[in-house]
Amino acid sequence: MFGPFRLTSPLSGGLLWKIPWRMSRPQKARQRARLRHVDKVVSIVDQALAKKGTTTAAVERWKAEMPVEQEMLPRDKYTIFDRKEKKYRKGIHKLPKWTRVSQRLNPPGY
Amino acid sequence: MSYFRITLLRSAIGLPQKTRGVLKALGLRKRMATVYLPVSQDAAGQIMKVKELVDVAEVEQPVTKELAKAARRPDPGFYVEQKASTPVLS
Numbered sequence: 001m002f003g004p005f006r007l008t009s010p011l012s013g014g015l016l017w018k019i020p021w022r023m024s025r026p027q028k029a030r031q032r033a034r035l036r037h038v039d040k041v042v043s044i045v046d047q048a049l050a051k052k053g054t055t056t057a058a059v060e061r062w063k064a065e066m067p068v069e070q071e072m073l074p075r076d077k078y079t080i081f082d083r084k085e086k087k088y089r090k091g092i093h094k095l096p097k098w099t100r101v102s103q104r105l106n107p108p109g110y
Numbered sequence: 111m112s113y114f115r116i117t118l119l120r121s122a123i124g125l126p127q128k129t130r131g132v133l134k135a136l137g138l139r140k141r142m143a144t145v146y147l148p149v150s151q152d153a154a155g156q157i158m159k160v161k162e163l164v165d166v167a168e169v170e171q172p173v174t175k176e177l178a179k180a181a182r183r184p185d186p187g188f189y190v191e192q193k194a195s196t197p198v199l200s
Contacts, residue, residue, distance in 0.1 A: 034162070037165075038162055041157065041161045041164065041165070041166045042158070042161060044166050044167065045154045045157050045158065048112060048114065048154070048168040049151065049154055051112070051149075052149055052150075054151055055151075056154045056155050057155075058154070058155050058158035059154060059158060099120075100120055100122075100162050100163060101162060102161075
């Protein structure tokens with residue numbers, strides 16, 4: 001009846017996933033806020049190191065490769081590439097742990 | 111000498127063991143825990159590993175646990191004029 005392995009409709013066979021196919025507007029707003037927060041953390045670390053006249057590979061690589069939130073296209077903010085999907089895109093909220101991982105780049109052309 | 115003030119905002123439950131290991135190495139065991147580390151490349155690399163989970167600020171001096179707690183303590187709303195044990199000098 002209770003517990004992690006209880007019989008629920010998604011578990012008792014058949015494909016029934018209750019994740020909506022698109023994100024809501026507040027979900028998107030929070031996603032943007034999280035992206036900006038990561039940008040802020042990286043810039044603070046970068047400035048602190050620059051004051052000491054040093055830098056580090058992880059920060060340099062991030063700055064070279066990753067776009068900041070304002071530079072990203074909406075399709076990259078809210079969707080990710082998936083080769084199994086129609087039109088090769090699915091909502092980023094389908095990515096496991098999506099609020100705690102950085103997923104900004106997608107294959108070029110998709 | 112400046113320091114990184116690192117606060118754990120998001121827990122690492124369900125994240126890879128490597129990420130959890132970085133948090134352990136930083137000394138962040140539960141949410142809203144704060145540590146101060148001198149600004150260095152080592153600390154920067156560790157922060158970059160967990161940048162989605164933490165809040166970072168650069169501060170001049172680390173704040174000790176006691177001072178942080180004293181700052182949170184609300185104003186008691188009274189003050190002691192004189193302690194009963196001290197005799198009044200006439």
